[in-house]
Amino acid sequence: MRRPTDLVYDRCMDMTHSPAGKTLCGIGSPCCVVSAAALLATCLCWHFANLRAQQLLLGVLVSVTIGLLVRMLTKQCLQVQSPHRSWVSAALLDAPAEDCRLVDVSRDISKGLENLAEQPDPILQELAGLRLAAIADDIRRMGEGKIALDGTESWRTAYERVLRTPGLTRYFSVAWLRNEDYWRDSPGKHGMRLNYDLVQLGLRIERTLILADFFWPTGALLPAKSVCRWIEQQHKQGIIVRLVRESEIADEQELLCDFGIYGNRAMGLLQLDEQCRTTRFTLDFDMRSVQLAEERWRRLLLFAISFRDLLDQKARGG
Numbered sequence: 001m002r003r004p005t006d007l008v009y010d011r012c013m014d015m016t017h018s019p020a021g022k023t024l025c026g027i028g029s030p031c032c033v034v035s036a037a038a039l040l041a042t043c044l045c046w047h048f049a050n051l052r053a054q055q056l057l058l059g060v061l062v063s064v065t066i067g068l069l070v071r072m073l074t075k076q077c078l079q080v081q082s083p084h085r086s087w088v089s090a091a092l093l094d095a096p097a098e099d100c101r102l103v104d105v106s107r108d109i110s111k112g113l114e115n116l117a118e119q120p121d122p123i124l125q126e127l128a129g130l131r132l133a134a135i136a137d138d139i140r141r142m143g144e145g146k147i148a149l150d151g152t153e154s155w156r157t158a159y160e161r162v163l164r165t166p167g168l169t170r171y172f173s174v175a176w177l178r179n180e181d182y183w184r185d186s187p188g189k190h191g192m193r194l195n196y197d198l199v200q201l202g203l204r205i206e207r208t209l210i211l212a213d214f215f216w217p218t219g220a221l222l223p224a225k226s227v228c229r230w231i232e233q234q235h236k237q238g239i240i241v242r243l244v245r246e247s248e249i250a251d252e253q254e255l256l257c258d259f260g261i262y263g264n265r266a267m268g269l270l271q272l273d274e275q276c277r278t279t280r281f282t283l284d285f286d287m288r289s290v291q292l293a294e295e296r297w298r299r300l301l302l303f304a305i306s307f308r309d310l311l312d313q314k315a316r317g318g
């Protein structure tokens with residue numbers, strides 16, 4: 001039978017050799033820094049200070065040591081659950097208070113995996129492994145700043161959440177119209193109402209519409225009436241609208257897509273089916289992705305014409 005002291009020793013070794021233990025007790029850690037500073041202060045005080053000052057210093061050092069020990073043990077209990085796994089990483093523990101939900105989720109995932117490992121059925125283990133591989137890939141992408149949302153309610157909620165971000169001053173949108181369902185379905189109408197409300201609150205919205213040629217035939221000044229009314233409504237509501245003929249960018253395939261740029265915070269990419277219904281909405285918060293989207297936006301503007309200019313030309317009899 002192992003002695004309790006052996007268990008304590010093993011526990012200390014787990015902590016010392018784990019990433020968590022190295023973070024808390026390694027060179028450059030708070031423990032070492034405070035210990036070195038305390039040693040230096042003690043030496044100086046011993047040689048130059050009177051007895052009263054030495055007693056005061058001793059009290060301060062005891063208080064700091066106890067506080068640091070409590071913090072260290074709290075983290076250690078959360079991080080080191082066994083010699084082979086940790087419940088919560090140091091990065092999550094050091095995350096801002098508003099991100100504490102990630103700590104709770106991390107614990108739930110770890111506990112669920114423990115329970116799964118105890119399940120004896122090999123088919124369950126195999127199927128769970130396949131499912132978890134896909135989940136792990138999603139988490140990896142989230143760690144890179146990308147989150148993909150399927151289903152109308154999921155992407156619409158995320159779309160509204162990012163548009164209502166405090167401090168957001170501009171939103172660039174590219175919409176590739178291939179049929180009238182693009183703006184007539186319920187999510188499309190909801191999105192337009194949201195846009196109009198935000199313009200009234202001061203958000204600058206610029207939208208470039210890529211129109212199939214049957215909506216805007218070559219040689220026609222304005223698009224077909226069915227789509228033109230929808231465009232003019234946006235123009236009257238304060239959205240800056242530009243038009244591009246699909247045929248004019250046929251050789252620029254990377255420009256033929258639906259995407260949005262939300263200030264300098266994120267970019268969004270929509271995947272649509274043949275009926276122009278959104279099947280997936282991917283938000284990307286990586287700054288390099290935002291910059292690439294801005295470059296794509298500027299390239300698209302080279303082919304675009306202002307809807308206001310078209311209206312002015314029509315008013316002049318052009």
